[in-house]
Amino acid sequence: MEIKADFRQLCHAHGLAATYQRQIIYETVRSLQGHPSPEAIYECVRQRVPSISLATVYNNLHLFLKNELLQEVSLHQKSLRLETNPHPHHHLICVNCKAISDLDERQLQPLKFRKKPQGFHIKRISVDVLGLCSLCSAKSDRRKQS
Amino acid sequence: MEIKADFRQLCHAHGLAATYQRQIIYETVRSLQGHPSPEAIYECVRQRVPSISLATVYNNLHLFLKNELLQEVSLHQKSLRLETNPHPHHHLICVNCKAISDLDERQLQPLKFRKKPQGFHIKRISVDVLGLCSLCSAKSDRRKQS
DNA sequence: CTAGATGCAAACAGTTTGCGTCACT
DNA sequence: AGTGACGCAAACTGTTTGCATCTAG
Numbered sequence: 063m064e065i066k067a068d069f070r071q072l073c074h075a076h077g078l079a080a081t082y083q084r085q086i087i088y089e090t091v092r093s094l095q096g097h098p099s100p101e102a103i104y105e106c107v108r109q110r111v112p113s114i115s116l117a118t119v120y121n122n123l124h125l126f127l128k129n130e131l132l133q134e135v136s137l138h139q140k141s142l143r144l145e146t147n148p149h150p151h152h153h154l155i156c157v158n159c160k161a162i163s164d165l166d167e168r169q170l171q172p173l174k175f176r177k178k179p180q181g182f183h184i185k186r187i188s189v190d191v192l193g194l195c196s197l198c199s200a201k202s203d204r205r206k207q208s
Numbered sequence: 209m210e211i212k213a214d215f216r217q218l219c220h221a222h223g224l225a226a227t228y229q230r231q232i233i234y235e236t237v238r239s240l241q242g243h244p245s246p247e248a249i250y251e252c253v254r255q256r257v258p259s260i261s262l263a264t265v266y267n268n269l270h271l272f273l274k275n276e277l278l279q280e281v282s283l284h285q286k287s288l289r290l291e292t293n294p295h296p297h298h299h300l301i302c303v304n305c306k307a308i309s310d311l312d313e314r315q316l317q318p319l320k321f322r323k324k325p326q327g328f329h330i331k332r333i334s335v336d337v338l339g340l341c342s343l344c345s346a347k348s349d350r351r352k353q354s
Numbered sequence: 355c356t357a358g359a360t361g362c363a364a365a366c367a368g369t370t371t372g373c374g375t376c377a378c379t
Numbered sequence: 380a381g382t383g384a385c386g387c388a389a390a391c392t393g394t395t396t397g398c399a400t401c402t403a404g
Contacts, residue, residue, distance in 0.1 A: 097292070141284075146243070181341075
């Protein structure tokens, strides 16, 4: 039930209340390996806080993502998206509004490995440039000014 | 109701039956802009084939993806995935079994733009190396031999 | 004391499945 | 003629929402 001083600070720095559940969720993600799903995190957290609800896990994961205390593997789109651009290209993805636009392959210098991954048969490489699109960065500038 | 000769060939080359619905779905994706969802494609296809079912659209999109006639924007995971690795890294993603493993950032030479995208405020760059993991490439080798 | 956090259940969205019928090869 | 495709509805999975209760600040 106790909340550690450093977690309390971390929350305070982001304007979040330091709750026990929140701490356990955070610690659990940090302690896991690989790329767990919310469900997997939930199962794991439940061992320490049996009464926790899945909604609370989702809720907190989203807060952590928004505050950049945690990262997601790749910007999660809830539906499949098809490519219509037949030319090799990469993507500019707005982390705020999730808009995706194409970046011609040639706008990037060719990618080179220092050390090739062993036993992995590469088919293609896709680069996601994450950031704020012009609309969203204009908005966040305005927010900072006021 | 007619099926074009080139589409017929395309299907034949991949061992697929050349059906009218299939053709319209394919043409529709090719004709759209951006990164449409199956739902959006469905709505669009419906204008030409009002009786089409959403299941058929999904069915065909998956066939096109498997046969590499179309590509998806980023390997679609049906659930959110969290990073547990706090070090900067990229991903090796198996297009067959969808397994994700980490690739230390330093195994790749730093990425450089030839032309920086205008009006986009870059936060970070995430590289997905798509291909077959060792297990899946062993399996597909065996299939080719037999 | 009050804004925000939690837990629960119900709602939702996107996708898949099972099955009877139909069409391509 | 037979395999695979289609259309429909029902099932499923992952996620979100509304609301009553509780707790940190």
